[in-house]
Amino acid sequence: MKKKVAFCTLGCKVNQYESEAVLEQFLKQGYTQAEFSEPADVYVVNTCTVTHLSDRKSRQMIRRAKQMNPEAVLVVMGCYTQTNPDAVLDIPDVDIVIGTEQRIQTTALVERFLNERKPINLVAELAKDCGFEPLSIDGSGQSHTRAFLKVQDGCNQFCSYCIIPYARGRIRSRSIEDTVNESRRLVDAGFCELVLTGIHLASWGKDSGEGNLLTLLKALQQVEGLRRIRLGSLEPTLCDEAFVQGVAQLDKVCPHFHLSLQSGCDVTLKRMNRKYTTQIYAEAVERIRKVMPEAAITTDVIVGFPGETEEEFAETVAFLKQISLADAHIFKYSPRQGTPAAKMPCQIAPDVKEERSKKLIALTGETKRQFENAYIGKEEWVLFEQETAPGIYEGKTKNYITVSVQSDKLLTGQLLLVRLESWQKDILCGSLVTV
Numbered sequence: 001m002k003k004k005v006a007f008c009t010l011g012c013k014v015n016q017y018e019s020e021a022v023l024e025q026f027l028k029q030g031y032t033q034a035e036f037s038e039p040a041d042v043y044v045v046n047t048c049t050v051t052h053l054s055d056r057k058s059r060q061m062i063r064r065a066k067q068m069n070p071e072a073v074l075v076v077m078g079c080y081t082q083t084n085p086d087a088v089l090d091i092p093d094v095d096i097v098i099g100t101e102q103r104i105q106t107t108a109l110v111e112r113f114l115n116e117r118k119p120i121n122l123v124a125e126l127a128k129d130c131g132f133e134p135l136s137i138d139g140s141g142q143s144h145t146r147a148f149l150k151v152q153d154g155c156n157q158f159c160s161y162c163i164i165p166y167a168r169g170r171i172r173s174r175s176i177e178d179t180v181n182e183s184r185r186l187v188d189a190g191f192c193e194l195v196l197t198g199i200h201l202a203s204w205g206k207d208s209g210e211g212n213l214l215t216l217l218k219a220l221q222q223v224e225g226l227r228r229i230r231l232g233s234l235e236p237t238l239c240d241e242a243f244v245q246g247v248a249q250l251d252k253v254c255p256h257f258h259l260s261l262q263s264g265c266d267v268t269l270k271r272m273n274r275k276y277t278t279q280i281y282a283e284a285v286e287r288i289r290k291v292m293p294e295a296a297i298t299t300d301v302i303v304g305f306p307g308e309t310e311e312e313f314a315e316t317v318a319f320l321k322q323i324s325l326a327d328a329h330i331f332k333y334s335p336r337q338g339t340p341a342a343k344m345p346c347q348i349a350p351d352v353k354e355e356r357s358k359k360l361i362a363l364t365g366e367t368k369r370q371f372e373n374a375y376i377g378k379e380e381w382v383l384f385e386q387e388t389a390p391g392i393y394e395g396k397t398k399n400y401i402t403v404s405v406q407s408d409k410l411l412t413g414q415l416l417l418v419r420l421e422s423w424q425k426d427i428l429c430g431s432l433v434t435v
Helices: 013-028 052-068 079-083 085-089 101-118 163-169 174-188 213-221 241-248 266-270 278-291 312-323 350-373
Strands: 004-009 032-034 043-047 075-079 145-149 193-197 229-233 256-258 294-301 327-332 380-390 392-396 401-404 416-426 429-431
Touching: 004 013, 004 052, 013 032, 013 043, 013 075, 013 101, 013 145, 013 193, 013 213, 043 052, 043 079, 052 075, 075 101, 079 085, 079 163, 145 174, 174 213, 213 229, 213 241, 213 312, 229 256, 241 278, 266 312, 266 401, 278 312, 294 312, 294 350, 312 350, 327 350, 380 401, 401 416
Parallel strands: 004 032, 004 043, 043 075, 145 193, 193 229, 256 294, 294 327, 401 429
Antiparallel strands: 380 392, 380 416, 392 401, 416 429
């Protein structure tokens, strides 16, 4: 009987890519994939440490794994492991501990553990020149709609609230050749959309001398059979005139820009050690909209950063109203031990964070609806990703609007033209257009 492996992946798209790469290693060794809630021979928990809630969730899932099968091999990897290896090792029954490097050895480490039955700890301090880890995927473990494509790792920004540079190390870029080769494999496997991911995607190429992110996008534009290229999170400073004009000429790049904001107050941004002002951000938004009026611009905002006064929060509210983005993820500030912000005075009370979060969620919900309302009556190409109910399919437009369609035919994985017609709850519904 074939052995089974089960994964629990917490956190960002980079983590999802890395889990997929490790899963494919197991599949190539003859394993089959099980759900994390099912009995398996190996459990892999890929952890996250971006907030204290991520830490807690990571610990919960580590403990839960052995409950399904006490005899299973338990592998723990990822950002929480890299920054808190002792805390992970203190959890009973953890067999193999890996940080954010050396994941390529996972299957070999499992075999080693099965032979020796001794705990293995590979977590070490990240070297400044550790290089881009040669993980890759061919899509064998995914449904064939869109695939993540990791092209960058690490971050040199050291924002005052963020633990990730300590968990991921300095910036490393994947080569153009390797990126293009993997994109061709994924297209051959049936994917028509690739989502470029990285810890600090805007820094691609700064360490390698191969150019900048636009250089990479131009190379991917030439990949035959690839229909869509979607960008992960970007810094507003990347979006200068040359970048925006260059992207506008690449018809495969989706007009969807997730530009991290974090605060709409310049004083708060300075305490956060962000490298831009609200004016720079607003200019980037205006620049994008001028050449790509259909573009969806989305963002992240942190509320309750240490020292954030009512006046500073009011500036964020006013700025978000001014730029009226297509969507926003709102996060309540979470102190991370080892970061400057955790030691700052004037930490904000949880109830204040909760109140401010609710205000921004309501505001950005309104601007999201306004953006999507403008598409009612229009025809848009939709990549269908899943069947949410019998005969009901959901997918995304190029600018990341979720669309639902009813059909008797299987639509999953297809890129089809849809007329957007009306709202049902929070989803735009439409009908297929015959072409």
